[in-house]
Amino acid sequence: MSGPSDYQPSNPALQWIERRLPIFGLMHSSFVAYPTPRNLNYWWTFGAILSFMLGIQILTGVILAMHYTPHADLAFKSVELIVRDVNYGWLLRNMHAVGASMFFFAVYVHMLRGLYYGSYKEPREVLWILGVIIYLLMMATGFMGYVLPWGQMSFWGATVITNLFSAIPYVGESIVTLLWGGYSVGNPTLNRFFSLHYLLPFLIAGVVVLHVWALHVAGQNNPDGVEPKTEKDTVPFTPHATIKDMFGVACFLLLYAWFIFYMPNYLGDADNYIPANPGVTPPHIVPEWYYLPFYAILRSIPNKLAGVIAMFSAIIILCFLPWLDSARTRSSKYRPLAKQFFWIFVVVCILLGYLGAQPPEGIYVIAGRVLTVCYFAYFLIVLPLLSRIEKPRPVPNSISDAVLAKTGSRSTPMVSTAIALALAGTLFAASADKARAEEGGTKPPANSWSFAGPFGKYDRGALQRGLKVYKEVCSNCHALSYVAFRNLAEAGGPGYSVAQAAAFASDYKIKDGPNDQGEMFERPGRSADYFPSPFPNEQAARAANGGAAPPDLSLITKARSYGRGFPWFILDFFTQYQEQGPDYVAAVLQGFEDKVPEGVTIPEGSYYNKYFPGHAIKMPKPLSDGQVTYDDGSPTTVAQYAKDVTTFLMWTAEPHMEARKRLGFQVFVFLIIFAFLMYFTKKKVWADSH
Amino acid sequence: MNPDASTIAAGAPIEVDLSPVAEGQDIKVFWRGKPIYISHRTKKQIDEARAVPVASLPDPQSDEARVKSGHDQWLVVIGICTHLGCIPIAHEGNYDGFFCPCHGSQYDSSGRIRQGPAPANLPVPPYTFVSDTKIQIG
Numbered sequence: 084m085s086g087p088s089d090y091q092p093s094n095p096a097l098q099w100i101e102r103r104l105p106i107f108g109l110m111h112s113s114f115v116a117y118p119t120p121r122n123l124n125y126w127w128t129f130g131a132i133l134s135f136m137l138g139i140q141i142l143t144g145v146i147l148a149m150h151y152t153p154h155a156d157l158a159f160k161s162v163e164l165i166v167r168d169v170n171y172g173w174l175l176r177n178m179h180a181v182g183a184s185m186f187f188f189a190v191y192v193h194m195l196r197g198l199y200y201g202s203y204k205e206p207r208e209v210l211w212i213l214g215v216i217i218y219l220l221m222m223a224t225g226f227m228g229y230v231l232p233w234g235q236m237s238f239w240g241a242t243v244i245t246n247l248f249s250a251i252p253y254v255g256e257s258i259v260t261l262l263w264g265g266y267s268v269g270n271p272t273l274n275r276f277f278s279l280h281y282l283l284p285f286l287i288a289g290v291v292v293l294h295v296w297a298l299h300v301a302g303q304n305n306p307d308g309v310e311p312k313t314e315k316d317t318v319p320f321t322p323h324a325t326i327k328d329m330f331g332v333a334c335f336l337l338l339y340a341w342f343i344f345y346m347p348n349y350l351g352d353a354d355n356y357i358p359a360n361p362g363v364t365p366p367h368i369v370p371e372w373y374y375l376p377f378y379a380i381l382r383s384i385p386n387k388l389a390g391v392i393a394m395f396s397a398i399i400i401l402c403f404l405p406w407l408d409s410a411r412t413r414s415s416k417y418r419p420l421a422k423q424f425f426w427i428f429v430v431v432c433i434l435l436g437y438l439g440a441q442p443p444e445g446i447y448v449i450a451g452r453v454l455t456v457c458y459f460a461y462f463l464i465v466l467p468l469l470s471r472i473e474k475p476r477p478v479p480n481s482i483s484d485a486v487l488a489k490t491g492s493r494s495t496p497m498v499s500t501a502i503a504l505a506l507a508g509t510l511f512a513a514s515a516d517k518a519r520a521e522e523g524g525t526k527p528p529a530n531s532w533s534f535a536g537p538f539g540k541y542d543r544g545a546l547q548r549g550l551k552v553y554k555e556v557c558s559n560c561h562a563l564s565y566v567a568f569r570n571l572a573e574a575g576g577p578g579y580s581v582a583q584a585a586a587f588a589s590d591y592k593i594k595d596g597p598n599d600q601g602e603m604f605e606r607p608g609r610s611a612d613y614f615p616s617p618f619p620n621e622q623a624a625r626a627a628n629g630g631a632a633p634p635d636l637s638l639i640t641k642a643r644s645y646g647r648g649f650p651w652f653i654l655d656f657f658t659q660y661q662e663q664g665p666d667y668v669a670a671v672l673q674g675f676e677d678k679v680p681e682g683v684t685i686p687e688g689s690y691y692n693k694y695f696p697g698h699a700i701k702m703p704k705p706l707s708d709g710q711v712t713y714d715d716g717s718p719t720t721v722a723q724y725a726k727d728v729t730t731f732l733m734w735t736a737e738p739h740m741e742a743r744k745r746l747g748f749q750v751f752v753f754l755i756i757f758a759f760l761m762y763f764t765k766k767k768v769w770a771d772s773h
Numbered sequence: 774m775n776p777d778a779s780t781i782a783a784g785a786p787i788e789v790d791l792s793p794v795a796e797g798q799d800i801k802v803f804w805r806g807k808p809i810y811i812s813h814r815t816k817k818q819i820d821e822a823r824a825v826p827v828a829s830l831p832d833p834q835s836d837e838a839r840v841k842s843g844h845d846q847w848l849v850v851i852g853i854c855t856h857l858g859c860i861p862i863a864h865e866g867n868y869d870g871f872f873c874p875c876h877g878s879q880y881d882s883s884g885r886i887r888q889g890p891a892p893a894n895l896p897v898p899p900y901t902f903v904s905d906t907k908i909q910i911g
Contacts, residue, residue, distance in 0.1 A: 246858040249858075260776065264774055264777070264780070266806050271777070363860070366874050368859065386892070387856060
């Protein structure tokens with residue numbers, strides 16, 4: 084993108100276009116002939132990874148928008164229908180939701196790389212500021228996207244974040260009304276967030292073009308921080324950088340796919356599988372993990388307005404980085420003190436992220452204040468001071484000198500990198516996990532589920548028995564409104580035939596109408612009908628059950644969770660343990676005890692349950708031995724009923740789990756082979772450049 | 774992007790019958806999408822609210838100024854935490870009032886902030902007593 088190109092296509096048709104619009108020359112000079120420093124390490128592949136992620140998010144987002152309904156009453160259901168009924172809808176949704184997390188993960192690596200190697204210094208100030216603008220746009224987009232599923236965390240996250248603006252003196256309240264389009268977060272809010280969530284990614288794409296343009300004018304920075312001087316210092320972008328970036332993307336995809344196919348809910352919050360309810364606040368409102376450090380800064384300041392200002396300053400301060408750090412040496416590789424402070428800063432950010440997920444009380448508040456001071460001190464005190472007092476080590480004369488000298492001195496940064504990354508992973512996982520922590524209640528015991536692990540499958544017998552338990556017991560009070568009778572005959576389900584599912588449906592009476600006389604009537608169920616709900620509406624359900632409405636069970640195994648505690652949540656990432664929900668449901672079904680332990684008082688009309696948070700549950704003990712007869716000789720005990728019905732409810736929450744894990748295995752085989760091919764191609768291409 | 778005509782129309786005043794609310798109980802009604810707590814306070818709660826020296830409060834306001842005189846037992850407040858908009862839980866916390874589960878703000882039996890990060894008291898919506906047992910909110 085720098086200057087006119089002398090590139091001439093050989094094809095006459097392309098020549099004809101090139102004379103009128105030199106687009107091929109632009110492409111050629113930007114992405115083929117463009118000279119890239121030959122000493123770039125793998126941290127530089129994150130630029131390509133980010134472009135790739137932006138493309139993925141836009142592509143999956145556009146398709147999801149074709150199926151999504153932005154209305155407060157329908158949004159939650161439409162997301163569920165995408166996952167259940169749209170072809171590969173579960174894949175699209177997982178890619179988009181996990182993709183947001185991966186996008187932020189990559190952008191943090193990219194930003195820290197810039198910080199470490201001084202990529203913001205002269206002449207790359209504008210490049211850096213454009214990057215900060217992209218980051219701000221990403222945060223706005225990510226926040227509004229999280230609101231769209233219209234679950235409990237969506238709704239309350241939106242309430243808390245929009246209320247930040249009410250801290251502004253005089254005009255705050257009017258700004259908040261303007262954001263809401265009403266007197267509280269509601270349907271108009273959802274509609275405008277959807278519109279903006281669709282718009283902003285294209286703005287991001289536009290700023291990315293400027294970002295790349297500025298990059299190609301100033302040239303890339305490199306690990307040694309010296310500008311390329313001769314041709315020996317650079318290699319052409321294609322094939323060298325292209326193939327290296329493809330290897331980087333392939334490795335990144337392995338991590339991405341691990342989440343998409345095996346841990347899609349690991350980074351999310353169980354509460355977001357509960358539809359938004361303006362009358363009930365979840366006990367812990369926690370933003371997505373990528374906002375946690377800023378959330379911690381917000382909460383550590385006791386004054387509301389000051390907190391909001393501090394939070395926004397924490398991001399805006401990045402814009403001034405080129406002038407705060409005036410050291411002439413770019414790369415921290417040659418700055419012994421700056422290097423150490425950089426890693427301390429990384430740890431501070433991670434700890435802030437951890438605190439952002441904690442309840443704001445006691446030691447956490449004090450720690451949050453100390454770390455907030457550390458965060459700002461890094462920019463306002465450490466960097467300006469270092470640039471005056473630090474004595475940097477001598478930088479190499481040229482990039483080729485640096486490449487030739489590079490032999491033994493690599494181990495130190497690698498070790499510190501590994502340690503910092505391990506710490507980062509740990510604490511981010513910790514914060515994500517803490518976000519899901521629930522108060523009270525004994526930890527449910529872990530069960531061995533047939534559907535756990537990378538090759539897990541539903542036990543057909545258990546699904547069929549669980550359906551029987553649901554039909555005979557649970558369905559008296561609990562709805563199953565996202566499950567249709569046709570689902571019973573679908574692959575990966577209880578394994579009934581289409582005819583059996585139709586026969587099962589015809590046992591039910593479904594309300595239909597109005598008919599030609601304008602009256603509602605009842606008819607036998609068809610396969611396409613959904614399980615009818617036991618109560619006509621929530622108020623009726625509440626009135627009939629002593630004030631507590633029995634929750635819909637379609638998603639219950641994903642909407643319930645419990646804190647796993649250290650160090651299990653880290654191991655869970657590797658072992659793919661994500662059965663907190665089923666473990667909890669099975670435990671609650673078996674946790675009823677007639678004798679209330681001493682010191683616990685249970686209100687009138689409630690029952691004692693060992694595993695229920697707070698122990699006082701409105702549901703009476705639902706299951707007892709021998710209550711449901713089994714035809715296949717399985718034991719008719721409460722333990723067996725609980726296990727079967729939980730397996731069934733896991734299927735109702737994740738009807739495509741078997742397909743997901745099967746496809747995941749195929750994708751992993753492909754990606755591993757592809758990554759190896761890319762690695763060896765890259766080695767071959769770079770053979771004479773190292 | 775301000776609220777459209779139908780949203781404004783839906784925010785018209787509502788009437789609430791207070792006769793079924795016994796002493797010590799409270800009800801939650803929705804007005805303009807916001808939960809409004811209407812508490813029938815006990816004598817103890819009123820005395821507690823009036824015993825506090827007003828100057829010592831983070832957002833000084835007397836209990837008398839927050840209720841309609843002659844109807845001192847009725848507290849009507851918008852149940853939205855002034856910190857970041859969560860819904861506080863009634864009859865919880867150390868002050869016989871409201872407790873916000875999000876960031877730990879505590880309000881007393883007059884809905885005034887006593888402890889936690891919230892900057893202001895729970896706002897009192899505009900309302901009038903139509904009769905002794907009926908109020909109009911809005």
